[in-house]
Amino acid sequence: MSLYYPMMLKIQGKFCTVIGGGEVAERKVRTLLKYEAKVVLISPKITEGLQGLVEEKKITYKKKYYESGDLIGSYLVYAVTDDAAINKKCEEEAKMHQILINVADSPTASDFIVPSSIERGSLTIAISTEGKSPMLSSKIKKEIEEIYTEGYEEIVDVLGEIRERALKEIPSIKDRRYLFRYLVHEVPYEIDSQQKLEAVKKEMWKVYESLKRL
Numbered sequence: 001m002s003l004y005y006p007m008m009l010k011i012q013g014k015f016c017t018v019i020g021g022g023e024v025a026e027r028k029v030r031t032l033l034k035y036e037a038k039v040v041l042i043s044p045k046i047t048e049g050l051q052g053l054v055e056e057k058k059i060t061y062k063k064k065y066y067e068s069g070d071l072i073g074s075y076l077v078y079a080v081t082d083d084a085a086i087n088k089k090c091e092e093e094a095k096m097h098q099i100l101i102n103v104a105d106s107p108t109a110s111d112f113i114v115p116s117s118i119e120r121g122s123l124t125i126a127i128s129t130e131g132k133s134p135m136l137s138s139k140i141k142k143e144i145e146e147i148y149t150e151g152y153e154e155i156v157d158v159l160g161e162i163r164e165r166a167l168k169e170i171p172s173i174k175d176r177r178y179l180f181r182y183l184v185h186e187v188p189y190e191i192d193s194q195q196k197l198e199a200v201k202k203e204m205w206k207v208y209e210s211l212k213r214l
């Protein structure tokens, strides 16, 4: 059994502190920015990529070594220096203040792990091995990407729109469940071209209109 509880976290507008400015830090920062967090970066040296983000004012940069107290007020912390003793100090401070921390060189010390993930609009598929093999996570990701192709973004949006309409227009939960089951299990999602995708979307709405009237 895994000790990690999977969940989806909204970090938009939250202060996330990254200690360290190397390649791993850059990857973490880019992901945090993608989800619109407010990133504070603490490191004496940073990569060119991170320097670019500082110049574009995308992140707040404090050019210094980590000191105790730096984590106060953070929502999430990433200890990603190449110095295990410093990462450990960050871990201790975070634990003292009950701030969630990810420690790059120690999955077991981390409160949370960043999974490998696939995004198709609102559909997210995340894979984790509890840090035992990021390489396996990455392989599985590639396999799943082949099954859940980009077209799923639009399929999920249509499912969402139909669900919203059905909640208003189909009073019986049994009927709604039948509809959702039909849309997900019976309509074949053959969507390997835009033309086929459009045909599937049309079919989904047709199913909705016909089941609504029953």
Ligand SMILES: C[C@@]1(CC(=O)O)C2=NC(=C\c3[nH]c(c(CCC(=O)O)c3CC(=O)O)Cc3[nH]c(c(CC(=O)O)c3CCC(=O)O)/C=C3\N/C(=C\2)[C@@H](CCC(=O)O)[C@]3(C)CC(=O)O)/[C@H]1CCC(=O)O
Pocket: 027, 028, 031, 102, 103, 104, 105, 106, 107, 110, 112, 113, 114, 115, 116, 117, 127, 128, 129, 130, 131, 132, 133, 134, 135, 137, 138, 141
């Ligand atoms: C998913 C992804 C998210 C992200 O970081 O953004 C991620 N690692 C990614 C990339 C990546 N990771 C590594 C390389 C170099 C190549 C290699 O060595 O493999 C590359 C680059 C690449 O593959 O391109 C190696 C590596 N990873 C960790 C250590 C430290 C250690 O194990 O001690 C070492 C050094 C091991 C060593 O020195 O040998 C630790 C972690 N990496 C995790 C996540 C967490 C566990 C996930 C899980 O449970 O499976 C965990 C525990 C911590 C965490 O939460 O960060 C991201 C995108 C992958 C994708 O999506 O394709």
Ligand SMILES: NC(=O)c1ccc[n+]([C@@H]2O[C@H](COP(=O)([O-])OP(=O)(O)OC[C@H]3O[C@@H](n4cnc5c(N)ncnc54)[C@H](O)[C@@H]3O)[C@@H](O)[C@H]2O)c1
Pocket: 019, 020, 021, 022, 023, 024, 025, 042, 043, 044, 045, 046, 047, 064, 065, 066, 080, 081, 082, 083, 086, 103, 104, 105, 134
């Ligand atoms: N989680 C992952 O996915 C993953 C992947 C590969 C490696 N790692 C681990 O992550 C760590 C960092 O890897 P990297 O390739 O980014 O290293 P790196 O050497 O490129 O960068 C280390 C950074 O830490 C900074 N630093 C050093 N001491 C500091 C201090 N006291 N305070 C603040 N910043 C300090 C340095 O200035 C530098 O910017 C390593 O321990 C490595 O084993 C993790």
